[in-house]
Amino acid sequence: MIGHGNNTVAGPWNFSVSAGGLNVMRGPNGCGKSTFARTLLNLIPPLSGRIRWNIRPHCRWVPQQLPLTEDYPVSVFDIVELGMWDTPDSGSPLWGLRPGKSQDKPAKQVVLEMLSRVGLEGMENRRIARLSGGEQRRALIARALVADANCIVLDEPMNGVDQEGRESLGKLVTDLAENSEILFLVITHDADWIPVQPRCYLDLSATGEVSLEPSS
Amino acid sequence: MSSLLEAWELSTGLFRDGFFALLVAAFVLPAIGTLLVLRRMPFVAVAVPGIAGSGVAFAYFIWPAIFAMAYETLDPPHTFFQNLCAFLFLALGLYWLSSRSSRERIESGAALLFVISLALSEILLLDSIYDEFSHRWLHHGHVLSILEDGRNRVIATCLILATVSIYYRRELWLTAIDREQAALSGLPERRWLLIHLSLAGIASGMIVPEIGPQAVLGLLLIPATISFPAARSLSGYAWTCSMIGVISTLLTFWLSIVRDWPISPALLVVLAIVSLIHRGIKQQFWSSSPSA
Secondary structure (H helix, E strand, C coil), X not given: CXXXXXXXXXXXXXXXXXXXXXXXXXXXXXCXXXXXXXXXXXXXXXCCXXXXXXXXXCEEEECCCXXXXXXXXXXXHHHHHHCCEECCCCCCCCCCCCCEECCCCCHHHHHHHHHHHCCCCCCCCCEHHHCCHHHHHHHHHHHHHHXXXXXXXXXXXXXXXXXXXXXXXXXXXXXXXXXXXXXXXXEECCCCCCCCCCCEEEEECCCCCEEEEECC | CHHHHHHHHHHHCCCHHHHHHHHHHHHXXXXXXXHHHHCCCHHHHHHHHHHHHHHHHHHHHXXXXXXXXXXXXXXXXXXXXXXXXXXXXXXXXXXXXXXXXXXXXXXXXXXXXXXXXXXHHHHHHHCCCCCHHHHHHHHHCCHHHCCHHHHHHHHHHHHHHHHHHHHCHHHHHHHHHCHHHHHHCCCCHHHHHHHHHHHHHHHHHHHHHHHHHHHHHHHHHHHHHHCHHHCCCXXXXXXXXXXXXXXXXXXXXXXXXXXXXXXXXXXXXXXXHHHHHHHHHHHHXXXXXXXX
């Protein structure tokens, strides 16, 4: 069961997905998709039950939008570079005080390579909050990729993206998902933009029930 | 030109210790202020020096009562005792602030603490046995009469703060701008909030007794707030604010010597003017640059 505080948003659910490839969770607005994403990423605790991983999860997420106003002095380079630094919970009292870098190469090289991979070459010095919706989403995908994660959750990636941007962003997401071992979980109310058949669809109904539809 | 030379000679001669103490503080404190503004906690930058100031006022109030027998003169309290009282007040204030549940509640709590500490400082000073000069000293600091040990204390504190801030800059930035990403990166929000508040607390506790709460407040808040929309990257923002602090300090010493203005209020005005000029130039440059 998932929700906030005493408010149950959806559930109970019982389903499993296998690692790797593109998985899509679809459902109408307000049915609990984003709450599910936050619960999956351990940003909020489940109200009951638990999420069991057969791999050691190292998740990143691409939110609908960053909590930054337009005048925030944060460049595209800053956002992607900050994604490189993380530390697993070691249980030590000093945990979190010296995060390690997820890549061995110099940070600048890794960031510039990743920006080029997501089609943001030459935009590293632009302010993140002044980019278009599609460009911001690409920068956030680059941030997730530099972390060397094995699970990337994209929350409504097409929100605020124009038609032209939808096509190229959809192609980028599916290309990345098909050519890597990373589990991509795309959460969307409208899956028409996905140009390929995903590995599976998780359908959420307005009443919060879930059904799993593996692709053939 | 001659007034500039005269100001420079006095700053590096007679007032050398105060000049260098303020210069180093002016380089480090604005960078720490940027972290508070990025966290959307500018009022903490106002409250922390105010709390430290009320701790120092408490030191002025209690010192004669405790040490009246040992000291026959009415010298101000020993600096170590001022630091101790400032830290005691800061520890209580920051602990209370960090226990509040959201940034908005921390900000409203900081505003409350600032008002209370301001009132407390006034009452404690009025009720103390020190004269008007000491009261002014407390509010404005005593930059021009800082001695070598005071200068060393300020510089050592700034060096420690700068080292910690540079070493942990990514963690401090990430927890300030994107808490969810920070949580996914294994950076506990509460721990980094405490580290963050401690940096501002240590800066204020050690530096306020020397250069005064007004100057510390100005250095923490003014460049970081005014330059906020004029920077494009996190490191650029911090460096810019530090440079504004240094340039403003040089101008303040010149004005203070030529016009006989008190250092702290002059520094606040100069910081605001230099920050606004920098912001205006940057925004003018950006409006003509398509890549901005």
